[in-house]
Amino acid sequence: xxxxxxxxxxxxxxxxxxxxxxxxxxxxxxxxxxxxxxxxxxxxxxxxxxxxxxxxxxxxxxxxxxxxxxxxxxxxxxxxxxxxxxxxxxxxxxxxxxxxxxxxxxxxxxxxxxxxxxxxxxxxxxxxxxxxxxxxxxxxxxxxxxxxxxxxxxxxxxxxxxxxxxxxxxxxxxxxxxxxxxxxxxxxxxxxxxxxxxxxxxxxxxxxxxxxxxxxxxxxxxxxxxxxxxxxxxxxxxxxxxxxxxxxxxxxxxxxxxxxxxxxxxxxxxxxxxxxxxxxxxxxxxxxxxxxxxxxxxxxxxxxxxxxxxxxxxxxxxxxxxxxxxxxxxxxxxxxxxxxxxxxxxxxxxxxxxxxxxxxxxxxxxxxxxxxxxxxxxxxxxxxxxxxxxxxxxxxxxxxxxxxxxxxxxxxxxxxxxxxxxxxxxxxxxxxxxxxxxxxxxxxxxxxxxxxxxxxxxx
Amino acid sequence: xxxxxxxxxxxxxxxxxxxxxxxxxxxxxxxxxxxxxxxxxxxxxxxxxxxxxxxxxxxxxxxxxxxxxxxxxxxxxxxxxxxxxxxxxxxxxxxxxxxxxxxxxxxxxxxxxxxxxxxxxxxxxxxxxxxxxxxxxxxxxxxxxxxxxxxxxxxxxxxxxxxxxxxxxxxxxxxxxxxxxxxxxxxxxxxxxxxxxxxxxxxxxxxxxxxxxxxxxxxxxxxxxxxxxxxxxxxxxxxxxxxxxxxxxxxxxxxxxxxxxxxxxxxxxxxxxxxxxxxxxxxxxxxxxxxxxxxxxxxxxxxxxxxxxxxxxxxxxxxxxxxxxxxxxxxxxxxxxxxxxxxxxxxxxxxxxxxxxxxxxxxxxxxxxxxxxxxxxxxxxxxxxxxxxxxxxxxxxxxxxxxxxxxxxxxxxxxxxxxxxxxxxxxxxxxxxxxxxxxxxxxxxxxxxxxxxxxxxxxxxxxxxxxxxxxxxxxxxx
Numbered sequence: 001x002x003x004x005x006x007x008x009x010x011x012x013x014x015x016x017x018x019x020x021x022x023x024x025x026x027x028x029x030x031x032x033x034x035x036x037x038x039x040x041x042x043x044x045x046x047x048x049x050x051x052x053x054x055x056x057x058x059x060x061x062x063x064x065x066x067x068x069x070x071x072x073x074x075x076x077x078x079x080x081x082x083x084x085x086x087x088x089x090x091x092x093x094x095x096x097x098x099x100x101x102x103x104x105x106x107x108x109x110x111x112x113x114x115x116x117x118x119x120x121x122x123x124x125x126x127x128x129x130x131x132x133x134x135x136x137x138x139x140x141x142x143x144x145x146x147x148x149x150x151x152x153x154x155x156x157x158x159x160x161x162x163x164x165x166x167x168x169x170x171x172x173x174x175x176x177x178x179x180x181x182x183x184x185x186x187x188x189x190x191x192x193x194x195x196x197x198x199x200x201x202x203x204x205x206x207x208x209x210x211x212x213x214x215x216x217x218x219x220x221x222x223x224x225x226x227x228x229x230x231x232x233x234x235x236x237x238x239x240x241x242x243x244x245x246x247x248x249x250x251x252x253x254x255x256x257x258x259x260x261x262x263x264x265x266x267x268x269x270x271x272x273x274x275x276x277x278x279x280x281x282x283x284x285x286x287x288x289x290x291x292x293x294x295x296x297x298x299x300x301x302x303x304x305x306x307x308x309x310x311x312x313x314x315x316x317x318x319x320x321x322x323x324x325x326x327x328x329x330x331x332x333x334x335x336x337x338x339x340x341x342x343x344x345x346x347x348x349x350x351x352x353x354x355x356x357x358x359x360x361x362x363x364x365x366x367x368x369x370x371x372x373x374x375x376x377x378x379x380x381x382x383x384x385x386x387x388x389x390x391x392x393x394x395x396x397x398x399x400x401x402x403x404x405x406x407x408x409x410x411x412x413x414x415x416x417x418x419x420x421x422x423x424x425x426x427x428x429x430x431x432x433x434x435x436x437x438x439x440x441x442x443x444x445x446x447x448x449x450x451x452x453x454x455x456x457x458x459x
Numbered sequence: 460x461x462x463x464x465x466x467x468x469x470x471x472x473x474x475x476x477x478x479x480x481x482x483x484x485x486x487x488x489x490x491x492x493x494x495x496x497x498x499x500x501x502x503x504x505x506x507x508x509x510x511x512x513x514x515x516x517x518x519x520x521x522x523x524x525x526x527x528x529x530x531x532x533x534x535x536x537x538x539x540x541x542x543x544x545x546x547x548x549x550x551x552x553x554x555x556x557x558x559x560x561x562x563x564x565x566x567x568x569x570x571x572x573x574x575x576x577x578x579x580x581x582x583x584x585x586x587x588x589x590x591x592x593x594x595x596x597x598x599x600x601x602x603x604x605x606x607x608x609x610x611x612x613x614x615x616x617x618x619x620x621x622x623x624x625x626x627x628x629x630x631x632x633x634x635x636x637x638x639x640x641x642x643x644x645x646x647x648x649x650x651x652x653x654x655x656x657x658x659x660x661x662x663x664x665x666x667x668x669x670x671x672x673x674x675x676x677x678x679x680x681x682x683x684x685x686x687x688x689x690x691x692x693x694x695x696x697x698x699x700x701x702x703x704x705x706x707x708x709x710x711x712x713x714x715x716x717x718x719x720x721x722x723x724x725x726x727x728x729x730x731x732x733x734x735x736x737x738x739x740x741x742x743x744x745x746x747x748x749x750x751x752x753x754x755x756x757x758x759x760x761x762x763x764x765x766x767x768x769x770x771x772x773x774x775x776x777x778x779x780x781x782x783x784x785x786x787x788x789x790x791x792x793x794x795x796x797x798x799x800x801x802x803x804x805x806x807x808x809x810x811x812x813x814x815x816x817x818x819x820x821x822x823x824x825x826x827x828x829x830x831x832x833x834x835x836x837x838x839x840x841x842x843x844x845x846x847x848x849x850x851x852x853x854x855x856x857x858x859x860x861x862x863x864x865x866x867x868x869x870x871x872x873x874x875x876x877x878x879x880x881x882x883x884x885x886x887x888x889x890x891x892x893x894x895x896x897x898x899x900x901x902x903x904x905x906x907x908x909x910x911x912x913x914x915x916x917x918x919x920x921x922x923x924x925x926x927x928x929x930x931x932x933x934x935x936x937x
Contacts (some may be wrong), residue, residue: 026562029606031575032597035526035697036692059524061862085874093776102782107778107854112859121796131859147784162785162792172639275632308573312568316744320625325631343633368771375574382576389869 011216021204037385040228040394047245051220052402055237056228063112064135064229064236065127065391069399072124072217075191075255075332082197083163087205088151088213089119090159092126095150102175104145109212111138115145121192122255122332129391135231136239141244147170148222151214153207164202171196173277174271178444179340181267182280183438186337190259192281219249224402228391258335270447277349277445281356282339285433288331288404294414295429296338300329301376302341302368302426303359303434308375309361311340317344321345321352333404338434346446350453353441363430367423381415408409502861503893504873507700508887513716514688517707518877520695522870528596528696529870532606534877535691536684537586538662539810540723542676547664550583551627551672552680556590557581558619560605561612564618568605575601583662584802587882593869595698606692607710610685615677624669631663639742640934643923644749645801651736652751652813652919657725663708686717691881694876697870725810727753730917737922747923748826750833751813752912754798754805758889760769763896764908765814766805768796770853771845773816773903774860777852779836784818790829791818804864806876806893809883813919826922837913844906857897865890 003056040213043055047140073087093115095101108115111134116127126146130138170176180195187193227236261284271278286292297305304311304327315321325342344352387393388411441457443450450456507519541548559565572579577594615838635641646661653659692711694703730753755761773780773796780794796816799803805812820829845853865873873890880889913918 028562028571028601031601032599034595034597037526061866063859063862074546101786102777105775105777106848106852109775111858112855114775114777129859129863131855158789161789161821163821165792168744169819170638172742174637271637274637276629276637297468306573307579308566308570316626317566317622320622321629323626323630343629343637345629345632375570378576383578385525385527385576385595386578386593386869389527390866 019038023067039388042398047220047241049220049245051244051247051348052224053240054226054398054441055233057231057233058228058391058394059230062132062230063109063129063391064132064227064231065129065395066135066138066142067125067226068128068142068394069125069224069226070218071222073120073122074121076217077191080201080211082194083202084205084209085124086119087160088210089117089124091151091155091162091210092145092149094152094155094159096144097148097150099144104141107141108138113138132230134245134284135227136235139236139239139242145377146218147247147249148212151207151211156207160202160205164199167196167199167202174274174444176441177269178278178280181269182339182440182442185265185267186258186262186284188262190256192332206445216250219251220247221252224249224399226395226398227297228394254370262440264438268447268451268458269442269444269452271444272446274446275346276343277346277443277450278343279340279353279443280341281439281441282337283328283435284437286338287334287336287340288341289406292429295425296329296433297380297420298373298376298421299363299426299429299434303327303363303381306376306379309364311356312353314343314359315344315352323347331404346449349443349445349450353454353457357436360434360436363376364427364434367427370423373423373426377418380418385415388455423433465636493637500706502891504865504890506877506888506890507810508881511687511708511712513712513714515711516691516881518598518693518881519692519700519703520873520877521698521700522695525696526596526605527869528599528694528698529593529874530599530602530606531589531591531693531871531874531878532610533587533589533691534685535689536588538583539585539657539725541655545668545672545676546661547627547669548672548680549588550662550664551623551669552617552677553581553583553588554606554623555615555628556609556613557621558623560609561614562608563605568604568609571601577602580714581714584808585719587879589878590754591871591874593871599694599698599703603706607714609806609917610687610690610711611714613681613685615674615681617674620672620674622676624672627669628666631666635663639744640747642756642920644815648749648751648815648919648922651734651921652730652753653727654758655727655812657723657809658727665801668776678733683720686719687711687714688716688718691878691880693878695870695874732916734919737924738924739924741926743923743925744820746822746925747817747819748829749815749817751815751919752917754812754814755908760900760904761908761912763905764900765798765912766857766897767797767850767853767900767905768909769814770856771838771849774856779840779849780833783836784829784832788832790824790832791820794818806864807879830920839907841913844902844909850902850905854897858894861893
């Protein structure tokens, strides 16, 4: 077991960043000497069946977080199986071969936890967070849910009905409508391009399909187990071995290969009389394992990923066009995208787009000042510490590095790599990766008012 | 379920802060005061509490798990108390606190925090408006300086006011006006259940009233409520107590106190008869039901009992309502409920409060059908109380949930409770008395509390009728 100490002296060595104040103003006092951040030490081992296990003692709160991450996300669904992963995950809450759903729910609750099954684009996570003294019991129960789900026919229609309702409700939100279309434009027929199923296909899924999906995608060769928090290591490790070593299940498989990048596309979706237009614009970018990824993270933060970012400062704090504009990078294994999204007042839809593209162009033409870049490096370094300062956060960062195969030094070298990025790197990455000519744009809004405002981007 | 874009909020009222990755947690106590080590196995959060001569309440709570710290300034003015013809004013004002002060220009505060590795936010709630930063611990001094600067000398001008009026109107649009179920149930239910204007108005604000706010009104509001003797400052995390105390004295000590206005009467009459209201939501395509009950006064034995009732009835998939409505009857897909629902927890408010629950359902299920299924469970608890196993689980869950509450956002959750108990009770050490309060609750008290507070007459029902049926009628243009 080895702790990694990240020296932060280099990170926050500069005095508080701000523009030079007028003479009449006082300057803020200087920051103190930064302390080293000790990345929580992880004990990692692999069970005989190939299941990788990570145990991270962390913090003092007497709780432990247990997460089994399985390569069983939506990316493994066939063309006519959208949300079959969700249906499978939800049906896995309905008891195990030996314990009914209410018994499982009561058992987790009695440990101070709850069973969480979260289906994502790439993986499905089975998680619970329990009081420390029950960590070993919780591992055993979670193992039962993962390996021996009952998948009862009796509950299929009810669980499906809940998904159908969620589908309808989600599709009434303009942000979800925008995201669905945007994903379609970016990923086409790849599973990432299929956000929502049709109502009729969801209705038609059979128990056989669920059982097949479960059988083909849940197994030790497709999973990783993480535990973080306060726990008694020896009995916990024994419980992990005892309850997971006998698991075989599905073999590993590769998700469909990343599709070729599409060119620039545009879609306008009418939402009659909407007081705001929901904008989503962006494109495919290099993946999280690419050497420019950290520079791309900084570029994103400078453009739209932070409160003090340029687009937010412009369209929110200067113009008042929007409340919560933001940009983000969305990494999947094998491909990634960047997008900016904003809900802007209908009458200034075109004006908002003009400012957003202006800020993108500006960063492509002119490298940020050393001070602006240093400020954003500090911001991301601070964020990195906070992301590693909770049980769920520690697991999430380790899982990110594992999912994207970023290597054992990824976390310990993150701050160093961040600090090595130059202003010119940011300009270059913005120029190479954030090309407006390749960006797709989705506008969900009141078409009769908005259409004429967006003609220049609708070609 | 795929995660549909999370709206990142800044200086906002209603949505929780930041990205999923950041969601929370850091240790509660110092290495030498780990809660697990306590003899009775109860939580022990270190609390140091004092007041400056100008009345500023100061709470320090050290935790050296990571080199981070939280600075939280809570003002004893929430959206209940805003001027009567200026709904949404308290929240609009919150936005103005990010617009610059004597020594920090527009964006100055935000850049100071972010460029030093910190995250920041603010929010307006029933009984307070708060501002907080989660930062690397070496930047505590400049952050304390900046908080003191805006408490002393907020810079309010017409340009920034106009800008933030637009931002806030956009916030209301994105969260309410252009959103299905916008404002349901967290605005709808208090407006229906409460009688007293302070508790019953639209606290997000009417757009026309937001526009009507003037610079003078903003200045007056600042002078009236934003004073050290109306605030609590909490610092948690990794710091040297002597150093932090010296900084607090240096930067906040000379901010002048003001004469505070008398506090309005927030009392609600005992509700005797069930109330029902509702609306057609043109953006929604499935019906929904919200219910509310007035809860017992804070820190009474009944209030603790109600906390356990909430756990047993509605928290988690082992709860009685989940079991009946979701698992057995299939009337809805989930139960979302709580005291101070959507805006906080049972620990961070002061005046009268509601327990609320919301249920989304299909048109094939009527709201009356759903309500009668709810009644069957509620009436059983009123008649028989909770059975031993449900009560035992409720006790475990409330302890576990309390820890989770305190761990939120790298220690902000702990600061939130300390600030609330300092502001409202002049006693932040109440944070260490909560577990005992729940432990003392007897099965008989649970039943007595259910009898009185889950009375049909104490209930309010709010129904959303969808204005849309089927899929949204959106066509693509090109």
